[in-house]
Amino acid sequence: MWDVEQIREAARGRWPEIHNRLGLASEFQRRKHGPCPFCGGCDRYRYDNRQGTGSFFCNGCGAGDGFTMAAKLLGLDSRTDFLKVVEAVAGLLGITASPVPVAVLPKQHHSEPPKVDSQARERLNTIWNNSIPLLRPEAEPVKKYFLNRGLDPILFDLPGGDVLRFQPELPYWHGGQEIGRFPALVGLVQAPNDIAVTLHRTYLSATGDKAPVPTAKKLMPPIFEGASRGAAIRLYQNGTQLGVTEGLETGLAVRIATGLPVWSTVSAGGMANLIVPKNIKKVLIFADLDKSRAGHNAADRLAARLLRQGVDARIIFPPGPIPAGSKGVDWLDILQQEDHAA
Ligand SMILES: [Zn+2]
Structure with a gap:
């Protein structure tokens, strides 16, 4: 969704400002040799900004262009996280991604096309x-x-x-x-x-x-009635394992605790109906523990369906009991308790 060449062009000549906003002090934006902002030394580093590309050179930790420098400043890997770096740079330049395919009709499988x-x-x-x-x-x-x-x-x-x-x-x-x-x-x-x-x-x-x-x-109301069936907020994805939560914040808590790719189904109904891609072999369902048992039942339904499809599905409940006066416990509550205990 990011037009990398467009962003590269827009960034040309503006790298010193971009790097500065990402935290690179002006003393590290000189063409003369000096200490490296990342690996130190006394004269191994130079910010040469060739043809406005934000390029730099270091005898210790390597050379690169404006994106490489932005990745280092963001604590990201300039290869595996390249799109995140591009996104951050685009953000600083005020460029947003091209429109998402909300406007695209879903593929028609059978019967009447949805209106x-x-x-x-x-x-x-x-x-x-x-x-x-x-x-x-x-x-x-x-x-x-x-x-x-x-x-x-x-x-x-x-x-x-x-x-x-x-x-x-x-x-x-x-x-x-x-x-x-x-x-x-x-x-x-x-x-x-x-x-x-x-x-x-x-x-x-x-x-x-x-x-x-x-x-x-x-x-919001979906693009047609029933369009949200099986859908999720795909917070993170890659690989053949997936963590699933109801809430978005619970999903982020699970991400912090496990590093897993996580999807949020938004609601218990969403969890019960979730459809996972064919390449997913293992699903860890981080269920909510509710007094109403809605979270429990939804997790059971999803796990049962996935197991029938040959997916290794497991339900992981937060430790109880549900505190008096509370409707339930989720994995975000547990993360918060641990923070307070620490
Ligand atoms: Zn260096």
């Missing part, structure tokens, strides 16, 4: 295309929100801008009226055939709390 609600589609596209990656400095309310929930962004790799984005001023509608505009975390919900079908919104305050609205977390 896309063009108004719903338009609303989804407008919000998504006006939202920005979380790596952008403006996305501070989301970082504060994560921190308030015990999810320190230093401890995990923020999901990319193709999954989670920030919307600085999202209108909140209630009873047919707009009652205010709030910063919001926006998550892309993708159907089993990869098509983006709807958006999940978490309305926030500037200080990173939930916004003072009737329902701070909401799904």
Whole structure:
């Protein structure tokens, strides 16, 4: 979704500013030999910025272009995390990814093609295309929100801008009226055939709390009725294993604790109906422990279906008991308890 060459062109000549905003002090932006910002020494390093490409050279830890330097400053691997580096640079340049395929009709399998609600589609596209990656400095309310929930962004790799984005001023509608505009975390919900079908919104305050609205977390109407069946917010993916959670924040907690690729199904109903890709061999279901048993039942249904399909599925419950006065316990609660105990 990122046009790398477009971003490379846009960054040409602007690398010193980009690197500076990523934390490279101006003393390390000189053409003369000097100490390396990463591996020290006294004269092994030079920031030569050849033809405005942000290039640098170090006898100790190697040479590279502006993207390589940006990766080092972000603590990312310039090869395996290349797209994240590109995204961060694009964010600093004010470029957002090309539109997501919300507007694409799902593949027609059989019977009648589903009727896309063009108004719903338009609303989804407008919000998504006006939202920005979380790596952008403006996305501070989301970082504060994560921190308030015990999810320190230093401890995990923020999901990319193709999954989670920030919307600085999202209108909140209630009873047919707009009652205010709030910063919001926006998550892309993708159907089993990869098509983006709807958006999940978490309305926030500037200080990173939930916004003072009737329902701070909401799904938008999907592109057609039933389009969200089997869908999930694909927070992280790769490999043949998958961690599954209901909540988005629970998914991030599991990511911190296990490093697994994780998908959030948003709700218990979403978990019961989740469809995982054919290449997934093992699914770890990090279930919620609810008094209502909704989380338990949903995890059971998903596990049973996956096992029938030959997938190694396991349910992992958070340790109980459910505290008095609480509706349930999830893995984010457990992570928070451990933080407080530490
Ligand atoms: Zn070096």
